[in-house]
Amino acid sequence: MPETTRHEDLWRLAAAYDVVPRYQGHDGDEHEASDETVVRVLAALGVDASSPERVELALAHVENMPWRRVLPPVVVLREGAAVQVPVHVTHGDPVDVWLELDAEAGGGRREVTQVDVVVEPRTVDGRLVGRATFELPTDLPLGWHEIRADGPSAHAHSPVVVTPHRLELPERLREGGVWGLMPQLYSVRSRRSWGVGDLADLAELGWLAAHRWKADFLLVNPLHAAEPVEPLTPSPYLPTTRRFVNPLYVRVEDVPETAYLSAADRALVEWAAEPVLGLAAEPGPIDRDVAWAAKRAALEVVHAHPLAPARQAAFDAYVEEEGEGLREFALWCALVERHGPPAGWSDELHDPLSDAVAAAAVELADRVAFWSWLQWVADEQLEHAQRVARDSGMALGIMHDLAVGVHPEGADAWALRDVLATGASVGAPPDMYNQQGQDWSQPPWHPDALARAAYRPYRDMLRTVLRHAGAIRIDHVIGLFRLWWVPVGNGAKDGAYVRYDHEALVGILALEAHRAGAVVIGEDLGTVEPWVRDYLDDRGILGTSVLWFEQEHDGRPRPPESYRHRALATVTTHDLPPTAGYLAGEHVALRDRLGLLTEPVATVRAHAAAERERMLDALRERGLLGHDPSEREIVEALHRWVRATPAVLLGVSLADAVGERRAQNQPGTDQEYPNWKVPLADGTGRPVLLDDLFTHARAQSLADAMGS
Template sequence: MPETTTHDDLWRLAAAYDVVPRYRGHDGHDHEASDETVVRVLAALGVDASSPERITLALAHVENMPWRRVLPPVVVLREGTSAQVPVHVTHGDPVEVWLELDPEAGGGRREVTQVDVVVEPRAVDGRLVGRATFALPDDLPLGWHEIRAEGPSAHAHSPVVVTPQRLELPERLRTGGVWGVMAQLYSVRSRTSWGVGDLADLAELGWLAAHRWGADFLLINPLHAAEPVEPLTPSPYLPTTRRFVNPLYVRVEDVRETAYLSAADRALVEWAAEPVLSLDTDPGPLDRDAVWAAKRAALEVVFAHPRSPARQAELDAFVEEEGEGLREFALWCALVERHGPPAGWSDDLRDPMSDAVAAAAVELADRVEFWSWLQWVADEQLEHAQRVARDGGMALGIMHDLAVGVHAEGADAWALRDVLATGASVGAPPDMYNQQGQDWSQPPWHPEGLARAAYRPYRDMLRTVLRHAGAIRIDHVLGLFRLWWVPAGNSAKDGAYVRYDHDALVGILALEAHRAGAVVIGEDLGTVEPWVRDYLAERGILGTSVLWFEQLHDGRPRPPEDYRELVLATVTTHDLPPTAGYLAGEHVTLRDRLGLLSKPVAEVRAQAAAERDHMLDALQERGLLGHDPSERETVEALHRWIRATPSVLLGVSLADAVGERRAQNQPGTDQEYPNWKVPLADGTGRLVLLEDLFTSARAQSLADAMGQ
């Protein structure tokens, strides 16, 4: 086969599986993946394109694949629209098709009409297959319905998901300018926190931010679960699962049964707490391992205490409601306790459907119950935090953060192996801040596998995160459209985009947020196709604007009146130093020290200084900043700049409120910088505890500026 034909066929096969070898980069130029990279991405999708013959076979397979199914695995459509559903049966066979409506939408049966669409039958696997086409009505209610097909060669059912045309904003947000606080919860400690900020601190912070400052939301880092035993991965953006909560954040004293412990058991809890309570005033990097070891020991004592009949019934109902997903997660935790990290497991334990795992579930039943119980008490404390924040006066309350993906050796990678791809990881192509590209070491959703599962794993994850949320931030929301896949063995820059069914993913997100009464914010920074932001706005998904990234072509700052309306606008982000540090150019100094610059440091420093000077000039031109301003005055002026935008949500970093200068995270590093371990402190490095936060004159002044 000629080489050009092989290349063309490879790209046809790539298109059939939504692999996109060519993309427009941040530099405005087109970039193209090598054929070798495309072959490796297809391999990660389970497609063998290693030779011209294999490519030909794969093309034939993908063309016949829909004809092998009676029904599509799932149908997702918008409210008020119809859809045509192909039904495949042996040619000439009759088939009856109908809908069973979601019980939450009233239930019942709806007939489905066949429409006159002529499609020639196709010979597939030695059988002549015909296609009948049925039209779904355009007045279906929102919800998860089911289409059923019955006949001599048909016995099938598939979900039909009807999603909102648009996720509407709450009335209070429609006038714009609603502001809130952004915090890394683990870094916000009180004197009773056991070494990291927890869910009791979350409730306290939410109520006080509303009551004292007038804030309407509290955006926090992802609370997804980490490893069940030490060492814990510090990054909240690299969890073992996105569906369940990290029990590290549980406040032991707030578990109801703690109040009824015997004197001896209470002493055990106090002894566990003693070595870590002193960490609350330790200015060094946070020690999650020590904290979790202490909390786990204490929680074991509390778990062993009998629960009242009503409390036990509540726990049982929670476990039943969470279903197989919780049981699998709890079993995975128990297996890690027993056998260590999954990388060292035997093959039979790595298969959740194996006899060995089934036997382990029986043997470890008490440990499965413990890890399930931890999710229940965490859920109770999350519910309390959201209620307290709303009672304090917040319009939204807690805004949760959804990470892009999960750890490659985590619970989701084990339990959801049919919907997560192996052989590749998620990342980002090179951009102005990361010229080498990024590899986040997370397995991506498998587009076809996720569709075959009718998006249920995605739905279940969203429902758990949204249950006690007034809003949700979707980290790298562009991943609902396409993800940068880095094949195993490739560098981060040698990847390719894989497209997803964004109508389905965004629609289901909107449906679940609608049911939860939550606002959705998508972090749409980075390399963005122009139409994506328009699409998200059309669906009622807010975007993100960061002041330092909002620049005109000549490098000057975008005027505040030209910001998008449907966004969360902020001055900074957790991947940059707080504003005081950014103004001082510490992002350049740090990246130079860590060897992350691809240009001479003098050139990068000059660019940063020009960016800062353009911004300061703009602030002075608008009368927001005087001459020779202090650091605090400059930080407040920058926040008044976003206050002048039409953006419906405005976010203030808690680090900016206290004058912190250190970044929480430096992208492109792992052990080189204490990522996600920096406790909240002021500009001098003096710790700021929760008890002192609302007596800070600097923080109050910034809150006053936002409330004007």
């Protein structure tokens, strides 16, 4: 076979599986993946393209795949849309098709009409298969319905998900200008914290921010669960699961059973707390391992105290509601506790359906109950924090952050392995801030497998995160459209994009947010195709605007009035140094020290200095800044610039409020920098505790600027 033909067939196969070998980079140039990379990405999708013969077989298989199914695995549509559903049966056989409506939408049966669409039958696996076409009613209510087909060669059912055409904003947000704080919760410690900011601190921060500063939301880092035992992965963006909460954030003293402990048990809790209560005043990196070891020991004591009948009933109801997902997560925690990290497990334990895992579930039932109880306790405290924030007058309260993916050896990678691709990881191609590309080590959703699972794992995860949320920020929202897959063994630059059914993923997100009454914000920074932003806006998903990235074609700052209305506008983001550090060029110096630059440091430093001066000139032209300003005055002027935009939501990093200079995270690093371990501190590195935050002169001044 000629080389050109082999290449074209490979790319045709790639297109059939939504692999996109060619893309436009941040530099505006077209980039193309090698054939070897395409073969490896297809292999991660379970498609053998290792030879021309295998490519030919795979092409024939993918073309026949829809004809092997009576019904599509799932149908996702917008409310009011006219959608036709293909039904495949043995050619000439009759079939009866109807809908059963979601119980939350009132239940009942709806007939489905067959329409006259002529499609030639096809021979598949030695059987002549015909296609009948049915049209769904256009007045279906929102919800998760089910289409059913019955006949001599058809006994099938599939979900039909009707999603909102558009999410509408709450009335208080429609005029814009609503502002809130963006804290990294682990870093916001009080004198009562056990070395790490917790959910009680979150509730207090919400109450104080609402009453003292008239803030309307708290955008927190992802609160997803980490490992059950030490060492814990510091990054909140690399969790073991996105569905459940990290019990590290539980305030032990706020668990109701703590009040009823015996004197001896209370002493055990106090002894556990003693080594860590003083850590909040320490300026050094946050030690999650020490904090969690202390909390876990104390929570074991509390858990041993019996629940009152009403509390037991509430716990039982929680376990029943969370179902198999909670059971699998708690079992995974118990297995890690018993056998150590999954890398050292036997092959049988890696299979959630194996006899060994079933036996372990019986043997470790008490530990499964403990880890389930921890989730219930965390859920209660999170619910309390959101209730306090809303009752204090916040328009949204807690705005959760949804990470892109999960740890490759975490609970989701174990329990959801059928819908995750293990032969590749998610990352990003090179851009101006990460010129070597990024590999985030997270297994991506397998597009076809997720559809075959009717998107239920995705839905269940969203429901749990949204349960106590006024809003949700979707990190790297472009991942609902396409993800940069880096095959195992390849460098971060040597990947390819894989497309997803964005109509399904965004639609289900909109449906679950609608049901929860939550606003959705998509982090749409970086290389994003322009139509994506238009699509998200049409669905009612807000965008993200970061001042340093908002530039005209000539590099000048974009005027405030030109910002998007339907967006969360901020000066900085957690992947940049706080504004004081950015103004000092810390982002350049840090990347130079860590060897992350691909251009001479002098060139990058000059570019950063020019960018900063253009911004300062723009501030002066608007009368927001004098000619010899202090650092604090510049930071406040930048926030006044954002305040002047028409953006619906305005975010202020809590680190900016106190003058912190150190970055929380440096993309492209792991152990080289204390990522996600930096406590909230002022410009000198002195910790700022929650107890002192609302009397902090610099923080109060910035809050005044945002409220003016």
